[in-house]
Amino acid sequence: MRFLVTAGPTREFADPVRFLSNPSTGKMGFAVARAAARAGHDAVLVAGPVSLPTPPGVERVDVVSACDMLEAVRSRLPECDALVMCAAVADWRPARRAASKLKKGGMDGTLALVRNPDVLKTLAADKGDRIFAGFAAETGDPGAEAMRKLREKNLDLIAANDVSAPGCGFASETNSVTVYTAFDAPVRIPLMRKSAVAARLVRMIGRIAAARSAPLVLASKSPRRAKILESLGVEFTAEPTGAPEISLPHDPAGTVRANAAAKMRACRAKHPGAAVLAADTIVWCGGTIYGKPRDAAGAAAFLGELSGRTHTVFTGVAYCGPDGAERVCTAESHVRFKKLSPRAIARYIAVANPLDRAGAYDIDEHGSMLVEGWTGEYENIMGLPVAPLRGFLCRPFPVRKSGERPER
């Protein structure tokens, strides 16, 4: 990969000898550039005024002000895959930069300031498929601010550190950060040398990039699961695995987890290096797991059982990243069925796709006549809960509110 890293403070001059700045030493950014180069990536380091040696194998571009930094990053952005903004960019600069030293007597104690451009926000429009990572140096609880910046600056990852905590902060050799992504639970990197924190961050960014560019195989024959990935704009191929069904009679969540994982592993064995997504959905009603009916008569009996009752749809989702890391989760939706006449059931069965007569109702089409209401994620009823998918696939997918009808 090609990393573009910024580091250090910026200086905002009021005249040739006076400037606004901050105590950043550039250590974290230099550590990230060094870690990227050590891991075999290309690394360009855009550095504010700091007194650190250039890490081996890193190309360095020195800048002074925030505006210089924006221009340097803008010009190198097209040839990078990941931008990591470690720099403590000054938020304001003097409205005027005097060409010669201001005289003490001529100053009235005020300094007019103007806002500096935000590098990340300014370049968000040119982001494309690149990964953008930021740092949030906060005092107090950094979580809320980090999440706000993640959204506002359209970042894939933000590392938040409490600069007031012992062992953390500007000049320190060590750091402890919590990494937030748009999709996943926060990951805490405990207090360690900045070089070790940097190596972890570079690995995390590498994993996000690998997951994005690897081919995705959907281990499923369900047209509804495929439809969800299509509607999310994800490129994939679908391949049913034929893995044998596992049933744990008193454990619906365990059943879907086990089945999803089994399908995922069967498919992964055939496609090493690909990302594999698999899912399993079952209906749980009155303490019984309802499996998949084999024919129209089975489907009629199954839907008859659910008529007028509320049941739970369990969906297990299993994902294996291109690096082989596996993750499995379960989601639940609660579905209230209408009281149905045998005729209404027969009408539905006649038009429904035989692959999805149970467990996943084709709610936006014919199945809507069966359902009175539901809570949970609509996509879960379709067979894939969206929140974990966003995490697995590292893309900012839209999430619908509970019970909201999908747009057609």
Ligand code: C5P
């Ligand atoms: O200053 P702030 O807390 O908003 O910084 C969060 C992230 O945004 C950091 O990664 C920082 O490098 C970046 N930033 C920027 N341009 C600015 C200020 C901050 O890209 N003018």
